[in-house]
Amino acid sequence: MDHAHDDQLFAMRHSLAHIMATAIQELYPSTKFGIGPVVENGFYYDVDVEPRLTEEDLPKIEAKMKEVIKANYPFEHSTMGLDEALGFFKGQTYKIELINDLKNHGTTVAKDIDRSVIGASDEAKVDEVGIYTDGPFTDLCRGPHVESTSKVGAFKLMRLSGAYWRGDEKNAQLQRIYGVGFTTKDELFKYLELLKEAEKRDHRKLGKEMDLFVFSDLVGAGLPLFTPRGTVIRDELNNFSQELQGKGGYQRVAIPHMTKVELYKTSGHYDKYPERFSVTSFESDDEFMMKPMNCPHHTQIYASRPRSYRDMPIRYMETTVVYRDEKAGEMMGLSRVRAATQDDSHAFVRPDQIESEFESIFNMIKIMYTDVFDMPYRVRLAFRDDTDKYFGDIKLWNSAQASIQKIADKLGVKYTIEEGEATFYGPKIEFVVKDALGRENQCGTIQLDFVQPERFGLEYTDDKGQMVRPVMVHKALLGSLERFMAVMIEHYAGAFPLWLAPEQIRLAPINDSKEIMDYTYELKAKLTAAGLRAEVDSSVESVGKKIRAAGLAKVPYTLIIGEQERESGKMKPRLRTGHARSDDEIGELSVEEFVAKLAQEVADRSPKSLLS
RNA sequence: GCCGGCGUGGCUCAAUGGUAGAGCAACAGUUUUGUAAACUGUAGGUUACGGGUUCGAUUCCUGUCGCCGGCUCCA
Numbered sequence: 294m295d296h297a298h299d300d301q302l303f304a305m306r307h308s309l310a311h312i313m314a315t316a317i318q319e320l321y322p323s324t325k326f327g328i329g330p331v332v333e334n335g336f337y338y339d340v341d342v343e344p345r346l347t348e349e350d351l352p353k354i355e356a357k358m359k360e361v362i363k364a365n366y367p368f369e370h371s372t373m374g375l376d377e378a379l380g381f382f383k384g385q386t387y388k389i390e391l392i393n394d395l396k397n398h399g400t401t402v403a404k405d406i407d408r409s410v411i412g413a414s415d416e417a418k419v420d421e422v423g424i425y426t427d428g429p430f431t432d433l434c435r436g437p438h439v440e441s442t443s444k445v446g447a448f449k450l451m452r453l454s455g456a457y458w459r460g461d462e463k464n465a466q467l468q469r470i471y472g473v474g475f476t477t478k479d480e481l482f483k484y485l486e487l488l489k490e491a492e493k494r495d496h497r498k499l500g501k502e503m504d505l506f507v508f509s510d511l512v513g514a515g516l517p518l519f520t521p522r523g524t525v526i527r528d529e530l531n532n533f534s535q536e537l538q539g540k541g542g543y544q545r546v547a548i549p550h551m552t553k554v555e556l557y558k559t560s561g562h563y564d565k566y567p568e569r570f571s572v573t574s575f576e577s578d579d580e581f582m583m584k585p586m587n588c589p590h591h592t593q594i595y596a597s598r599p600r601s602y603r604d605m606p607i608r609y610m611e612t613t614v615v616y617r618d619e620k621a622g623e624m625m626g627l628s629r630v631r632a633a634t635q636d637d638s639h640a641f642v643r644p645d646q647i648e649s650e651f652e653s654i655f656n657m658i659k660i661m662y663t664d665v666f667d668m669p670y671r672v673r674l675a676f677r678d679d680t681d682k683y684f685g686d687i688k689l690w691n692s693a694q695a696s697i698q699k700i701a702d703k704l705g706v707k708y709t710i711e712e713g714e715a716t717f718y719g720p721k722i723e724f725v726v727k728d729a730l731g732r733e734n735q736c737g738t739i740q741l742d743f744v745q746p747e748r749f750g751l752e753y754t755d756d757k758g759q760m761v762r763p764v765m766v767h768k769a770l771l772g773s774l775e776r777f778m779a780v781m782i783e784h785y786a787g788a789f790p791l792w793l794a795p796e797q798i799r800l801a802p803i804n805d806s807k808e809i810m811d812y813t814y815e816l817k818a819k820l821t822a823a824g825l826r827a828e829v830d831s832s833v834e835s836v837g838k839k840i841r842a843a844g845l846a847k848v849p850y851t852l853i854i855g856e857q858e859r860e861s862g863k864m865k866p867r868l869r870t871g872h873a874r875s876d877d878e879i880g881e882l883s884v885e886e887f888v889a890k891l892a893q894e895v896a897d898r899s900p901k902s903l904l905s
Numbered sequence: 906g907c908c909g910g911c912g913u914g915g916c917u918c919a920a921u922g923g924u925a926g927a928g929c930a931a932c933a934g935u936u937u938u939g940u941a942a943a944c945u946g947u948a949g950g951u952u953a954c955g956g957g958u959u960c961g962a963u964u965c966c967u968g969u970c971g972c973c974g975g976c977u978c979c980a
Contacts, residue, residue, distance in 0.1 A: 348910065454975030455908025462977045466908055469975070497973095501916080510953075510971055562980060569980080586980060615980095620906050621971090623978060716980055735979085804937040833937080841941035855939060867940060 300437070302476065303331055308368060308427075308438045309358075309448050309474045310336040315366075315430035316357035317342065317470075326432070327387045327458055327467045333731065334484060335448075335473035339456050341387070346468050351450045354470070358450075361442050366428030368438035372421045378433070387458060387467075388433055395419045447481035448474040494729040496782035497626040503787055503846065505778075505795070506627065515624040515631035517775060522795035525826065526781065527634070527774050529793050531612050533665070533898065534636040534770045537657050543610035543638055548590040550614060554580040560589040561684055561748055565717050569618055583616035588742070588767055591639040592749045595763075600753035605763065606646055610638035612774070627779040628734055634774040641751065641763040647693075647741065650766050651700045654739050658724055661770055662737070665898050668784050670736070672706050673723040674698060675714035684717050685744040693741045694720045718744035721767075729783040736777055740767035788847045788869060791902070792895045798827040798866075799848040801839040803855035805831075812859040816852070816884065823888045825895075844869065849902065850891070868905055 310329035317324050317340055327339030340346075373381060375396045382388040399419050412423035412433040425434040427442050439445060450472045458464035475481040492498070500506050505523035512518060519527060535545070554572055557563040562585070563570055572580045584590065591609045600607065614634050623629060642650050662670050676694050677683045683690065697720055701708050708722075715721060724737035742765040745751075752760045771777040781793065791797055798820055802813040813829055820827040828848075830839045836853060843851040851867040858864055863881035882890070882904075894903045 345908075452974055453909055456976045457907080460977075462907070466976075468908065471975080508971085514971065560980095566980065588980090617979075620978070622906065622976090625973090629979075718980080801940090803939060806937070809937095835937095835943060836939050838938095838942050839940090844941055851940085853940060857939085865940090 301439075302474075304437045304439050305445050305476065306331040306336045306474045307434075307436075308442070309445050309472060310338050311368070311425065311427055311430065311432055311434070311438065312358050312361050312442055312445065313354065313450070313470060313472060314338050314340070314432060315361045315427055315442075316354050318430050319361075320353065320357055325384075325386050327456075328391075329432075332471075334475075335451070335471060337469050337471045339387075339458070339467040339469050341465065341467050346453055346470070348453055351453060351470070355450050358448070361428065362445060363443065364428060365441050365443040367441045368436075369426045370436060370438075371424045371426070373424050374421050375419070378422050378424075381431070382433070391433065392422065395422065446474060446476040447478040448472050449481060449485070488730075491729040491731075494783045494786045495626075496628075496728075496779040499782050499787040500627070503782075503795075505782070513631070514621065515619055515629070517627055517630055517632075523778070525795040526778055526789070526793055530771055530774060530777060530781070531634075531636060533661070535610065535612065537660060537770065538608075538610045538636075538638060541608070541653055541657060542606070543608040543640075546591065546594055546609045546611050548584075548587065548594075548611065548613065550584055550616070551581050552584050552590065554582050556589045556593075557582070557585075559748055560592075560745055561718065562586070562589070565682075565684075571618060585617050586615050587611060587613060587635065587637045588639055588745060588765065589749070592745060592751060592765075595639075595641050596749060596751055600641070600763070602643060602753055602755045605753060606640045606642040606650060606766075607763075608638060608640040610636070612636045627775040628728065628732075630773070630775050633776070635769050636771045636774065638768045640766040640768070641746075641753075642766055643753075643755075644764055647696060647764060647766070648700055651697070651739065652704065654766070654768050655700070655704055655706065657770055658737055662724065662726075665900070666781070666784065667900055668726060668780070670724050670726045672701070672708040673714070673725055673735075674701065674708050674710045675716075675721045675723055676710055676712055677715040677720065678713035680713070682717060683715065685719070685747070689743045690720065693743065697722060697741065716740060716742075718742045724772075726780050726784075728780065734776055734780055736772040736780060737770050738768065738772060741765075742767060789849075790898065790900050791849050791891065792898045794847075794849050795826065796828050796846065796848050797825050797850065797891070797895075799839075799843040799846070799851045800827060800829045801836060801843065801851055801853050802829070802831075803836055803853060805833050809854060809856070809859060813854045816854065819884055820888065823892060825888065825891055840867065843867075850904075866904055868902055870902075870905065 307330075310331065313336075314326055314329055317338070321342045323343060325341040327341065329336060329338030375392055378392050379389060382392065412435045422433050423435045425432055425436060425438055450470060452471050454469050454471070455466045456469035457466050473481065473484060475484060500523070503522065504520050505526065506517045506519045508514070508517060551573075554563065554570065557570065569585065570582055572582050575581055591611070594609060595607060612634060614632050616632055619629060619631050624631065640650055662668050674697060677690055698710075701722070719740055719742040721738055721740040723735045725733045726736050727733055746762045746765055751763055753763055755761045781789070800813050800817055802809045817827050817829050830842065832839070840851060840853070847869060849869050852858075852864050853867065861881070863883055864887060865881055866887060890903050
């Protein structure tokens with residue numbers, strides 16, 4: 294897609310936002326308008342309408358929009374001085390607030406809002422705003438727009454939701470109407486089809502269909518229960534992570550899931566977020582809590598004995614559950630849960646080792662995300678902003694952030710810098726993966742921490758006999774196993790590579806005669822003994838139906854077992870991709886050949902079948 | 906937590922102010938099957954849970970729990 298096309302799409306979508314606002318103003322004249330920017334595939338507008346809109350109102354608004362489009366009002370651009378604008382938008386509380394902000398502070402204060410919807414230039418000093426009028430509706434806007442309301446292609450209003458004014462939950466909650474817009478009806482149709490396809494990949498749907506995990510009202514929201522099949526995937530993912538880390542010099546440790554609150558008072562977490570700590574009590578005098586993270590615990594293993602510079606880095610890894618009080622409405626399938634299993638690790642390093650430690654982790658991420666999963670991701674450098682919500686010395690922060698950026702640059706990693714996204718104890722790197730519907734999930738993370746070593750008084754003896762502070766490098770490759778599993782389910786649409794597939798081989802006997810069944814189970818025992826996960830379809834059904842069932846279950850290989858197989862001891866595996874493999878390609882396989890191939894495929898964590 | 910939507914057998918869905926119906930799955934019988942759905946039958950639901958209105962509620966109102974789309978948050 295070229296730039297001209299991008300610009301044109303932008304103008305069209307932004308014009309649609311104005312047209313929607315025009316329609317809403319016509320239908321509900323007392324509406325107060327927030328902002329209406331362009332987003333991926335479309336646009337939205339935040340509105341304050343009395344009485345509140347419901348989804349039934351969307352068709353009405355759509356119909357009115359079509360009238361506005363038909364009327365073909367030109368989009369007329371002009372400018373207004375700030376005071377003139379204040380007069381013009383009288384009663385439009387939100388617009389007035391924006392104009393006043395521009396007046397009092399210039400654009401520096403309004404950085405939470407896309408400049409194009411305020412009508413202001415990018416300069417810090419602002420004395421006028423851009424105005425666009427289409428027929429009965431006038432809005433603050435920098436443009437650009439299409440010539441007139443009829444030049445907007447195809448659109449559809451998608452959904453209605455709440456949105457806090459300027460993204461702050463202390464503010465009023467407006468209603469956000471999302472729409473999508475495309476140049477042609479055909480493109481719109483294709484997009485809607487794509488959306489339907491994406492919904493089929495939704496891990497919540499596939500998780501249920503494929504029997505991977507369940508929720509129980511009795512256990513509670515955000516607390517997934519993994520079935521035998523789902524547990525296979527979890528374990529395989531975890532084994533992969535542990536194997537990769539083990540090669541990187543990490544040692545496994547283990548900690549209890551509860552702790553005295555004292556630990557978190559020392560780490561600083563408790564002071565930082567006192568409301569997030571739900572404390573439970575035993576009959577003893579101490580207050581206990583479920584652990585919301587692992588780093589403070591791991592520091593206590595490090596601190597348990599004197600450490601020498603020669604032993605650094607000391608690296609601990611552990612796959613363990615953290616418990617967090619995610620609010621109702623914030624949980625989503627496996628992507629956001631209250632009990633999240635992390636492949637967490639903490640390396641205690643000398644300052645001169647930070648760079649090489651980061652390099653080694655970036656390399657692990659590359660192996661995992663790119664080489665094995667072939668999964669697109671983006672890198673965010675989460676840095677601090679100039680607020681006071683961070684602990685520790687600003688100089689350390691600055692040098693830490695600079696070195697993170699330097700390493701990323703050196704490794705040729707593409708990244709965005711996200712100011713204000715750091716943790717209170719240090720900057721972090723986030724590896725972000727999109728789900729089927731385009732929502733971003735943070736998976737892996739690397740964090741640099743000078744604060745906790747200080748607060749816990751961690752030390753090692755340097756080569757001059759001095760006691761000095763180590764630096765902590767926090768890391769998770771998968772992040773939350775639950776979330777990563779969600780990402781995997783959607784990435785593969787349930788058709789897992791062999792090494793991850795809960796059921797790798799489906800044995801489909803052609804009838805239930807004793808000879809065939811005995812041979813089938815004998816075969817299953819051989820496959821199982823070779824470490825493969827095989828199941829027998831023991832239903833008394835047609836072969837066609839068994840094949841269909843195996844296909845729907847997305848089992849990588851299906852073996853049809855009949856007289857031919859029993860007599861020859863050979864097999865013609867059927868691939869999940871559909872077609873039976875024809876004999877002239879590789880010929881029939883003996884059981885031993887089949888097992889050897891599959892063992893190789895598993896060992897390679899191959900994304901493709903070695904038999905295809 | 907906030908705004909909007911929703912909750913009917915294991916799954917997908919239908920119906921109604923008068924105690925719910927289909928397909929798939931399950932089970933039983935018949936069929937003994939060669940690469941994506943054999944046939945017949947049986948069983949399975951206090952319509953998420955509690956309260957209210959009503960002669961009568963699964964349907965209307967309300968509370969709780971849970972789910973969905975966003976918002977906020979995510980150490």
